[in-house]
Amino acid sequence: MNDFAELLNDLILSPSRNKKIDLLKNFFCKSNLKDKGWAFCILTNRMDRKFVSVKELKELIIENSDEDLFRFSYDYVGDLAETISLLWQSNNEKNTNINLHEFMEIFSNFDHKNKLKTKLKYFLDRSSENQRFTIIKILTGGLRVGVSNGLIKEALKLSGVREKSEIEEFWHGFKLPCTDLFEWLDGKKLPKYINRKKLFNSFMLANNYNSNEFKSFKTDDYIAEFKWDGIRAQIIFSEDGKIFSRNGEDITNSFCDINTFIKGYFVVDGEIVVKKNNKVLSFNHLQKRIGRKNPSKKLIEDYPIHFIAYDILFYTSVDCRALSLIERKKYLNRFINICKFSNISTSSLIKFSSWDQLQNIKETSLNNHIEGVIIKKKTSLYKKGRVVDGWYKWKRNPFSVDFIIMYAQRGHGKRSSFYSDFTFGCWVDEQFTKLVPVGKAYSGYTNDELKSLDRWVRNNTVERFGPVRSLKPGLVVEISFDNINYSSRHKSGVALRFPRFTRIRWDKPISQVCSLKYIKDLIN
Amino acid sequence: MRKTNINWLKKKREGLFCVPGNFFIDPVFPVEKALITHAHTDHARPNNKSIFSSKETIELMHLRYGESYCSDFQIARFDEKIKINDVTVQIHPAGHILGSVQFLINYKGYRLLISGDYKRTKDKTCLSYEPVKCDTFITEATFGLPIFNHPNDQNEVKKLIKSIKANVNKTHLIGVYALGKCQRLITLLRNLGYDETIYLHGALTKISNFYSKNNIILGNISNISECSKSEYANKLVLCPPSSLNDKWSQKFKNVVKGYASGWMRIRQRVKQKNIELPLILSDHADWDEILKTVNDVNPNEVLVTHGREEALVHYLTKKNFKSSALNLIGFEDENE
Secondary structure (H helix, E strand, O other): OHHHHHHHHHHHHOOOHHHHHHHHHHHHHHOOHHHHHHHHHHHOOOOOOOOOOHHHHHHHHHHHOOHHHHHHHHHHHOOHHHHHHHHOOOOOOOOOOOOHHHHHHHHHOOOOHHHHHHHHHHHHHOOOHHHHHHHHHHHHOOOOOOOOHHHHHHHHHHOOOOOHHHHHHHHHHOOOOOHHHHHHHOOOOOOOOOOHHHOOOOOEEOEEOOHHHHHOOOHHHEEEEEEEOOEEEEEEEEOOOEEEOOOOOEOOOOOOOOOOEOOOOEEEEEEEEEEEOOEEOOHHHHHOOOOOOOOOHHHHHHOOEEEEEEEEEEEOOEEHHHOOHHHHHHHHHHHHHHHOOOOEEEOOEOOOOOHHHHHHHHHHOOOOOEEEEEEEEOOOOOOOEEOOOOEEEEEOOOEEEEEEEEEEEEOOHHHOOOEEEEEEEEEOOOOOOOEEEEEEEOOOOOHHHHHHHHHHHHHOEEEEEOOEEEEOOOOEEEEEEOEEEEOOOOOOOEEEEOOEEEEEEOOOOHHHOOEHHHHHHOOO | OOOOOOOOEEEEOOEEEEOOOOEEEOOOOOOOEEEOOOOOOOOOOOOOOEEEEOHHHHHHHHHHHHHHHOOEEEEOOOOOOEEEOOEEEEEEEOOOOOOOEEEEEEEOOEEEEEOOOOOOOOOOOOOOOOOOOOOEEEEEEOOOOOOOOOOOHHHHHHHHHHHHHHOOOOEEEEEOOOOOHHHHHHHHHHHOOOOOOEEEOHHHHHHHHHHHHOOOOOOOEEEHHHOOHHHOOOOEEEEOHHHHHOHHHHHOOOEEEEEEOHHHHOHHHHHHOOOOEEEOOOOOOOHHHHHHHHHHHOOOEEEEEEEOHHHHHHHHHHOOOEEEEOOOOOOOOOOO
8 A cells, every 4th residue: 555655646746757657667566466456447547436425535524623624725725635634633643554455455345335434534544644645546536646548558568578559459458456467468368358349449539730731731632521519439339339438438328329239340430419300419418418327218319319430440350440541431331331220320521622611611611519620631540549640620710709707716636726717707788787607717828827817816806705706807808619509507598618718808998898698699 | 904903003005013113013015114023025025214123134134135125223132122112022033034033012011922934843043933921912824724734854854865865866956945944954954964065056145154154054055056067966956946947947957856845745736836856844833833832822812814814713713712814915925
């Protein structure tokens, strides 16, 4: 446990990628097999559940300390695990000698839900501050220690005999507690339960469009498709089919209205959207389906799923990833002709002869649920991640409106000392007397702008409610957003998609900000 | 303008004002007469007409501000009570940095103790804090949250020595405040047997030499400009925190960056500042020290300023102390 707590702490504080890889490699080399396996599961977030809820943790710390002191401290620190580990009072503080795997086995096999808090308290009482932090992070999931999967793969390569490509291929197959992964890395055979044909394959991702680069690109070498505002998915069509999300999570059950059963083995890449009466609906509609593991019949009827396929990775025994895009498109069409499922279609290609024309199509296309276009090189192979000269996303120009800052809240994590989350609003009507909140933004500014905003907030506070400050109306900011829709959930009646700061208008008077009517008119 | 419980103390734009004494304490704008608790720039500003403080504080202000440090000064001594208009004032050590004092102000038998910044941990570079019984106590709350619990200072400095030994080819660049923290870190290093030359950023030399002149033993210290680039490896270099990420620091290629501060308690702050080697070393009282001090001086009323007042006021009220936040302006920055 102590080694792992130290590893986490070192990872958090190490600025360089190489140092982090080094730390991981050293840990994997010196630890025992079981500890390695669990550490790997924790670092890659493979745990299938949270062992303890935020509510239970808060109850524990309030019993141990004081409700108000906890609240003040949490507002200040901005990280629950760190707040609790610093605040925890113990008469008996010393390092636990328990191994990581022993600890994990206790909590993995713990059935007495009502005794969980007592058990956790037992460990927190017998731990150092750093160990408490580690324990809470493990049990709540989501470490955020700045370790990407790519980094871990690199460390695995260095601590065994396997090539990176092999690790990449079987990465998603190993099961908790992953001790067999480390045996395999040392040269043993793959565990029998791993079936390559059931595994998620890493996605190819799009680079951002860059106008300078594109000047020299010939349009003939590229195709373009619309970028739909849905969720990316990989579907394995087979006798035991599966649907995976962008990060490889199994979402088959959530989208059970897509038929994945077919003889053979086909892996298809595309976008999940909601489509009704032949029309793709907004992301808001899709949100009703996301995360619902067993959607009701009614939900399925109200929000029917459609899969827009745009690429194919495997066509039976053919590994299409090694073929050019044009070849892959042919295989994809063959597949669509075979499967004939009504809620699966191919993404259509946009006809264009110059980049200017494509830009025009992108901006003027009437469908509201297009985020932009994706441009793909015809000769490109299907490779993992963002590949040079592969795919490019060219987003629609966002909407941009000036709003007034109304509330500010302290940020979390890295920005916990700053007022970094802002609620902005506009005038209710043309009388310019009352404001209504329209949305929340917490990105888009530079670090220096954040410091100025923070100072402005502190000097213009009207009232404080815990971490939130209500502010004197006085600061105008330009907010960009990708889309706008009606919403019954918000007081203003509208919901903005991905609002972010584009400019701080220090000089602009608040009387020049628009009213809600103007905002609503943007929807059409 | 909100009155405190004692009606002869007022908050003004310039800062805290003692009416019967006709002076300000640590004013943020120039005034006729100012009592200065210590020489940190958020407490001691230039251009006051007349200042009253310890000998060291006045000399440090002169060193920092040149001739604008004041037009006239009066040195306070620990063993004397000075009458200023209708009050008497006596200074007591605050244990914060060299020359730092508390002011005990007596008006018609009512005793007001203004602590300025203080700590209770022993520090060889200054006199230890002296608790004084009083009626109203004004305390700082820079670390006024129960999450702040400063660890043993020697153990923190041992971390630095260990890192220097483990990374012989690297330069250790440690951010420290020029006045106080820098010299305290050096004396702690010397006590633990680190006797190599310690190199300083130019901004730290003047004050360190002042400490040496005041018989605080810093051992071999040298300006980093006297060290050639080829010899940077394995050196310990102290610099102001702002220099850790500026152009100056880029000349050190193979470097471990550290920062000696009470804020290093919080990992997220450490990360924000890109610090690899956090040293939790503070010249302010932590939560337990503040509570201990309130108990020691045993006042009727506690006024809280500088930092996280809410939690402390809440806690003291719960413990049956009359307590409120002073809400002075100009002190909200999280400086030590």
